[in-house]
Structure formats: C-alpha cells, structure tokens
Amino acid sequence: MAESGVKDPIRVVITGAAGQIAYSLIHQISSGDVFGKDQPIILHLLDITPMMGVLSGLVMEINDCSFPLIKDVVTTDSEQTAFTDVDVALFVGAMPRKEGMERKDLLTANVKIFKSQGLALEKFAKKTVKIIVVGNPANTNCFILAHYAQSIPRENFSCLTRLDHNRAKAQIASRLKVSPDAVKNVTIWGNHSSTQFPDVRSAKVTVNGVETAVFEAVKDDAWLKGDFVSTVQKRGAAVIAARKLSSAMSAAKAICDHMRDWWNGTKDNEWVSMGVISDGSYGVEKGLVFSYPVQIKNGSYSVVQGLAMDDWAQDLIEKTQKELVEEKNDAVKATSSE
Known part of the structure; x- marks a missing residue:
C-alpha cells in the first residue's frame, strides 16, 4: 500500500x-x-x-x-x-x-x-x-x-471457459425470458471446444422471485440434453460463420468476469466455470487443464465437489477428456521435436 x-x-x-x-x-x-x-x-x-x-x-x-x-x-x-x-x-x-x-x-x-x-x-x-x-x-x-x-x-x-459459461446462462435466460443474472450454477466441463459439456443439472433459476431447478423451469429435457448442449458447444463457430471474425467482444467480457471473480471471490453458494489444472477430481487425469465448477475465496479457487454424475454426463465428460488427452499428447510431441 x-x-x-x-x-x-x-x-x-x-x-x-x-x-x-x-x-x-x-x-x-x-x-x-x-x-x-x-x-x-x-x-x-x-x-x-x-x-x-x-x-x-x-x-x-x-x-x-x-x-x-x-x-x-x-x-x-x-x-x-x-x-x-x-x-x-x-x-x-x-x-x-x-x-x-x-x-x-x-x-x-x-x-x-x-x-x-x-x-x-x-x-x-x-x-x-x-x-x-x-x-x-x-x-x-x-x-x-x-x-x-x-x-x-x-x-x-x-x-478461459467463462465465455462458454456465459453462453450457457444466456441460452437458459432466453428460453425462460429472464435476465441472465437470474441463472446460476451452470457448469462447463472439459475442453473449450465442441466437445465441452455445458451442464445445467445443478443449475438454478429465479423466476418471479422463486428459485427452482433449471430442468424443472424449462420442462423440456430433450432440449436441455440436445439443442441446448450443441448450441453452446458450437457457438464460437457460429459467430465466426456469421461475423467472419471470432467472438471478440463477448470473449473480452468473459475474461473480465473470470478475473474479477478470481480477484474478488464468488458469491456464497454460487460457482463459475474455469479451466484449471486437474487434481483428479471427477476422475479426470491429473495435470490436464480441464474446465470445472469452482468457488473462489481470498483469491483462491476450489473445485466444487460431490455433484451428481449420471451415465449421460459421465459419457460427455469422458469424451471431452479424451480430446484433451490427445491434444496434450500432440503438444508434448511437438515440444519435444523442436
């Protein structure tokens, strides 16, 4: 000071x-x-x-x-x-x-x-x-x-997987005609790529002053497990196809959101998505940089533990992990061949 x-x-x-x-x-x-x-x-x-x-x-x-x-x-x-x-x-x-x-x-x-x-x-x-x-x-x-x-x-x-996190919140908010601020605890698992898993199984939304589970509020499991997931996964490519340029404004906003929360902390009982070095949580290979739900206090994050995993979610997490392992192996090979 x-x-x-x-x-x-x-x-x-x-x-x-x-x-x-x-x-x-x-x-x-x-x-x-x-x-x-x-x-x-x-x-x-x-x-x-x-x-x-x-x-x-x-x-x-x-x-x-x-x-x-x-x-x-x-x-x-x-x-x-x-x-x-x-x-x-x-x-x-x-x-x-x-x-x-x-x-x-x-x-x-x-x-x-x-x-x-x-x-x-x-x-x-x-x-x-x-x-x-x-x-x-x-x-x-x-x-x-x-x-x-x-x-x-x-x-x-x-x-940065906060851009995907923000995209997921925006899709839910648009579907329910509420502010994105009314949606909390969505999770992006895995890679910032088309294999990422945008997960709202533990997410909550406040509609007319009442907080409910997103799955209950949306009342359309087929959309939540289908078009919602694919829209978030492919949003970057969709922006490039439309703009002929990558998503710069929304990426900058997400960087600021990510760092602001890391610097100041997350709200009580809320989490955000960050790509961090895996400690093995949720069966992910240690050392991979993997997007998890995290809570942040005093400048330090912790991975949210104990979230339920059904077979559908586990399959999607394994798919994105497989891609990350392949990328990591390619990267190690490329660095060692220089």
Missing part, C-alpha cells in the same frame, strides 16, 4: 495486445471494472514487431480516454519486458482460428509461442502471478505454458 491509503499499482500484461479481443478488454480493465475503482494499473502490452505501430495508436487512445487508474502503458515486442514483475498475465495472443481451421493446425502453430512465453513467465514474472490463457486451443496452450513455468504454483494457471 502506498502513502495516504492509495494502493500500489499492479502490473497487467496482455499478449496479442493489438488484436480485437484486447481492444475490447483494455477499456474494461482500465476503467476499473475488473480490479476495482481504487486499483491503479500499469499495462504491459505485448505483440509481434510488425504490430508496434498499431500499439502506438492504441496508446494514443488509452491516453485520450483519460483513465485515472492507468499509471503507465508499456508497449513491447520483448517477452522479458512484457513479463517482468507482472501480477496478472492475460494470454490473449495466439495463432488465430479461422473458418474451417482444424484444432490440430492451431495446436502446432501455438506450441512454439506458448513454450517461449512460458519460459519468459518462469524467468521474469512474480511467482504470485494470476494467469488466464485465452488463445485457442486454450486448455492445451495453458498446459504448455505451465509445463515451461514450473516454479509458478499450479493453481495460478487457468484458461
């Missing part, structure tokens, strides 16, 4: 800072929506050398916004400069996904990026740094990052 009760600035690095997601993200972080209206921030913006001109224009815009919380903006193409002493690392940059691109193509391109950034994280960042990987394939990119930053605690690594 600095003098006269003013907090010391935190350092937040954003990779791929010249991209679309970062453009939406920077405004929300800079305005105090994530870390609080009293938390000063020093932004570290990392991108490749050809993007330095774009970043200079972005800094002009940040300056022109006159954000009182922004104490400095560092733009760089150097991983050392970007990661030195950072408190929060948002890995937005990755080889972008394009319409029709296979996930394996993405994986091969990104292994090199996340190995290099993992080594830089290990060498230069604070050991307390909180990490979110956004760039796809997010779970496996996070696995690679953690593999090369061994001295940072495993619980400090996460990947």
